[in-house]
Amino acid sequence: MSLDIDWLAFIRVFVVALIGAVLVVGFYAAGLRMLVRAGRVPVVAPAEFTDAITVISPKQAAKAEKAAAKAAKKSPLTQGQKTLALFAAYGSFGLCALAVLGGILLIVLH
Structure with missing residues (x-):
């Protein structure tokens, strides 16, 4: 063969x-x-995973959304x-x- x-x-x-x-x-x-x-900065909502390495809190997500909105205004x-x-x-x-x-x-x- x-x-x-x-x-x-x-x-x-x-x-x-x-x-x-x-x-x-x-x-x-x-x-x-x-x-x-x-x-139009994409901001992803935090997700909870059972074995997640890093999960951002709702406070951190709100801060990221605020920073994205501020950056969009300064364009x-x-x-x-x-x-x-x-x-x-x-x-x-x-x-x-x-x-x-x-x-x-x-x-x-x-």
């Missing part, structure tokens, strides 16, 4: 997976950056620039979703 490995196919899969990961992370990071530039961008940044953020998140869908379709169709 002989075991033959198609190394070229292995390298192809590795390269495509690497490119896909870079695209998803890059689009998501760009989307978050544009969301912050638009003055040097005009309202038009903020709107453009918001559409760019949504576009980046859309491209991120398309990259994920493309990867799923690649897996399902091949």
